[in-house]
Amino acid sequence: MISLRSPFGWVLRLMAVLTFIYLLGPLFVIVAASFSDTGYLAFPPQGLSLRWYRQALGDVRYLNGFFVSLRLAGTVAVLSLLIGTAAAVALTRFRFPGRALLEAIFLSPLVLPGLVLAVALTLFYAAHPVAPPGLPRLVISHLLVGVPLVLRVMLPVLKRVDPALEEAAQNLGASPLHAFFLVTLPALKPGLFAAAALAFIFSFDEVEMALFLGSARDAPLTVVLYGAAQMQMDPTVAAVSAMLILLALILMVAQQAYANR
Amino acid sequence: MTTASPELVLEGLARRYGNTTAVERMDLAVKPGELVALLGPSGCGKTTTLRMVAGFVEPSEGRILLRGRDITTMPPHRRDTGMVFQSYALFPHLTVAENIAFGLQRRGVPKPEAAERVARMVALLQLQGLEKRLPKQLSGGQQQRVAVGRALVINPAVVLLDEPFSNLDALLREGTRIELRRLQTELGLTTLFVTHDQAEAMAISDRIAVMNKGRLEQLGTPREVYDRPATRFVASFIGRANLFVSADGRTSEDGIALDIPTPGTWLLRPEKVTLDQAPATGPNSVAGTVEVVSFLGTGAQAVLRLPGGRALLIEGPASLADLRPGASATARWTPQDLTLIPGEH
Structure with a gap:
């Protein structure tokens, strides 16, 4: 262990502080700018006002976008959880040829840039309109990343659950299905919550696929925000962004608090 | 005890994985109230045999009879066995009392009766005062007793013990095994007990089935296998x-x-x-x-x-x-x- 009081320890401390500034700086700038009393985005903020928040909350486009995003992210979170957990159970409980390969394939969408996925999906839907445009298409597309996210969280959680637990439940008279729901599922609870939160936040914050595949009528909040940022750069954009950051923060804290119970 | 018909019978029971044989055509009859140890080094097939009786491993050949009923192809949850796992496998989200009551609930035992039976088991295993604790709040010895209670409270036709003492320290192990033997004799429990520890098998078994490389080498009382070992393996493994x-x-x-x-x-x-x-x-x-x-x-x-x-x-x-x-x-x-x-x- 390196002592934090040694000269090298001080360098480490400095690095940590710089990293935090680098990571959190943009968030700080946008949150600060949202309180500015000017008609344009300004940093450092001039004056202090909540009027951009009032304006954002009163704007029907933002409100509509928020509810579209909520529906989208909620659906994606639930479906990702169902599909991802089922896949994780299969990958950890059963031995079959090609298991490791399948696991790698399942996780691969996580390493693709969002734009690549968005373009590929646009071309795909143009050739094969398998789902109606708008939200349904967007849900299916977001599942491509949502399911791997859930899988990523649930695989290690499932690997830590003693397989003898289900056997014990069966030995005591529970059918395999009962054993799963009575014993394995409760053991997975904290993981399930974290996985769902991750999938929800991803879908809620996603821009590229939403831009390419969403319809103008059902535009998610991120798309509305993107449009507004291009048209008029007033602090409303910053206010909405600040509220998005707050939402993500609340979800992360809730999930951590739940896991540490 | 000698005249009663056997409670558990294994008839030519075998398990193969591809070309390797885990258990080779094994015959064994356990009498009511008898404790039989499956003893052997790791990989000898003793655990596979126990898991075939519990229903977690499907036999390649042979039959298993429990109280005269053929249970060979019956799923685990319909068999009347109570197993104590090596890892105890206590349900981590359930309290001590809820763990013990699990099997009774699955069997649809009415609540008042279940509560009474759980209380009796808690008293029998000296777990009073710990009923509301979660498994992670218990010592190793207490966890072991909860696992035993959970398996016994359902009055199974046969109790299956898979190395139940191996996670206890040496001092606790001897006391616990004597305690378990006392309980088993008092309640007249027919028991199959897997262990790799010959001293443990000698100490508490009515009969020992010595296994090696998937084969049953000898079946006899501790005295018989010690004084008249059937094979060179038995002679050197026991004592x-x-x-x-x-x-x-x-x-x-x-x-x-x-x-x-x-x-x-x-x-x-x-x-x-x-x-x-x-x-x-x-x-x-x-x-x-x-x-x-x-x-x-x-x-x-x-x-x-x-x-x-x-x-x-x-x-x-x-x-x-x-x-x-x-x-x-x-x-x-x-x-x-x-x-x-x-x-x-």
Whole structure:
């Protein structure tokens, strides 16, 4: 262990502080700018006002976008959880040829840039309109990343659950299905919550696929925000962004608090 | 007990994985109230056998009968077995009382009756005051008792124990196994018990099934397997053994003079050998050099190096430890102390 009081320890401390500034700086700038009393985005903020928040909350486009995003992210979170957990159970409980390969394939969408996925999906839907445009298409597309996210969280959680637990439940008279729901599922609870939160936040914050595949009528909040940022750069954009950051923060804290119970 | 029909019967039970055999055509009948140990080194097939009885491993061949009913293809949750797992497998989100009540709820036992049976089991296992605790708030010994209670409270036709003491420290282990044996005898539980520890098997079993490489080598009372081992493996796995192979009944392969009725492999237990300083006197005595002595408290152990190169193991009174390593000594035994191992030629 390196002592934090040694000269090298001080360098480490400095690095940590710089990293935090680098990571959190943009968030700080946008949150600060949202309180500015000017008609344009300004940093450092001039004056202090909540009027951009009032304006954002009163704007029907933002409100509509928020509810579209909520529906989208909620659906994606639930479906990702169902599909991802089922896949994780299969990958950890059963031995079959090609298991490791399948696991790698399942996780691969996580390493693709969002734009690549968005373009590929646009071309795909143009050739094969398998789902109606708008939200349904967007849900299916977001599942491509949502399911791997859930899988990523649930695989290690499932690997830590003693397989003898289900056997014990069966030995005591529970059918395999009962054993799963009575014993394995409760053991997975904290993981399930974290996985769902991750999938929800991803879908809620996603821009590229939403831009390419969403319809103008059902535009998610991120798309509305993107449009507004291009048209008029007033602090409303910053206010909405600040509220998005707050939402993500609340979800992360809730999930951590739940896991540490 | 000897006249009652067996509670659990394994008939030609076998399990193969591809070309490897985990368990080879095994026959075993466990009488009501009897505790039978499946004893052997790791990989001998004892756990596979237990898991076939529980229903977690499908036999490749043979039948399992429980109280006369063929349960060979029955799913685990319909079989009437109560298993104690090596890891205990306590449900981490349920309290002690809820863990013990799990099997009763699955069986649809009415709540008041279930509560009463759980309370009785809690008292029997001295878990009072811990009912509302979660498994992670218990000591290893307490967890073990909850696992036992959970398996016993459903009154299973057969109790299956998979190395139930292996996660306890040595001191706790001996007390716990005596306690479990007392419980098993009092409640008249038919029990199949997997262990790799021969001392454990000897201490609490009515009969021991010694297994090696998937094969049942011998089935008998602890005395029988110790005094009359059927194979060389059983002789060396249960207790300590000096083995002599003689082709002519006069001398062993390594030149020790013997006086035995037939050629074959003969077993001489270390505690049957005495050691003194007088010279050797013909057959059944041999001189050598004391190599190691160890004082064991209740007695002592010595290793005598013989001219042919063999190390003869001797167990005797504590005075054995007074011998100095390097001293000359003579080992003696009587012909009746030698036991023929029938499985070897």
